[in-house]
Amino acid sequence: MDQVFRALADDTRRRLLDRLHEENGQTLGELCARIAMTRQAVTQHLAVLEAARLISTVRRGREKLHYLNPVPLHEIQERWIDKFERPRLRVLGAVKRQAEEAMTDKPTYVYVTYIESTPEKVWGALTDADLTAAYWGHSNVSDWQKGSRWEHVRTDGSGIADVVGTVVVSERPTRLVTTWAEPGKEDRTDTHSRVTFDIQPHGGIVRLTVTHEDLPSERDLADVSQGWPAVLSNLKSLLETGRTLSQEPWLVPES
Incomplete structure (x- = not known):
């Protein structure tokens, strides 16, 4: 989990995840074309994302394709967002329904x-x-x-x-x-x-x-x-x- 948070703390790595969300299975060259930095720098960022399991890679001949792995993000949502937000959202939903019922029923x-x-x-x-x-x-x-x-x-x-x-x-x-x-x-x-x-x-x-x-x-x-x-x-x-x-x-x- 610490690796995930560290990986997400960097804006460049977040943008790389956004690119993979838009189009999954890109090569290093395709990702570099949309990021204004060297191939070596992008490779380092991708290594951090892969270590955090936020992306996975698959070899296709001489190319390595990068795929977004949403599982760690889902785990963050379950552990750090849902358990805090669900009660609040449930209360807000109940208030909304009661207000609507008071107006219409x-x-x-x-x-x-x-x-x-x-x-x-x-x-x-x-x-x-x-x-x-x-x-x-x-x-x-x-x-x-x-x-x-x-x-x-x-x-x-x-x-x-x-x-x-x-x-x-x-x-x-x-x-x-x-x-x-x-x-x-x-x-x-x-x-x-x-x-x-x-x-x-x-x-x-x-x-x-x-x-x-x-x-x-x-x-x-x-x-x-x-x-x-x-x-x-x-x-x-x-x-x-x-x-x-x-x-x-x-x-x-x-x-």
Whole structure:
């Protein structure tokens, strides 16, 4: 290793390696043609490189061809560069990915539940204004056609919608996708989120997957992480027992 470092310490020897990297298997005369020094001086430099195993030579008749040997350089990289650089580069790569994700990706929440019911009944429970009022405390109002508006309307008779949006996908009874936004902010895409209901038969029951994506902030993620389990547990109870839970889960304070 000491011989390698000594060999690389000289600019002329580094240039000779560069020449062999550009075109391997050159003769002494070919190498001298591009180095402004005597053949004897070049021969001495080549001897140092060969002693360090940075080049190897092969006889071809009366000529001696010089070839670059990258193995010692690779050993230097492994011992003196990689073990120091890899952790730093790994950290920099992770920071870069996190920064890019922070710029491009918004929080997503996914909830899966299994219901003793049919896809048609689950679809109805998600879209029927009276049923949603029973277990959600709001009526989901729409004709549920693709492109239609939908509203999440309070059941206190005020007619106020707390959430509005557009039906993006409506494939009864297996898939419903809607956008969510505050009233008056429908045109601001930075405040929109998107909810997908996937309703799939699972043996004799139903697997319901709710994906709430493009949430504007981590605070919104925290809110829906509490809200969806409460709402869907109430829906499950209604479909399986005919009754909602004895208490509205979202009104019970966290212990």
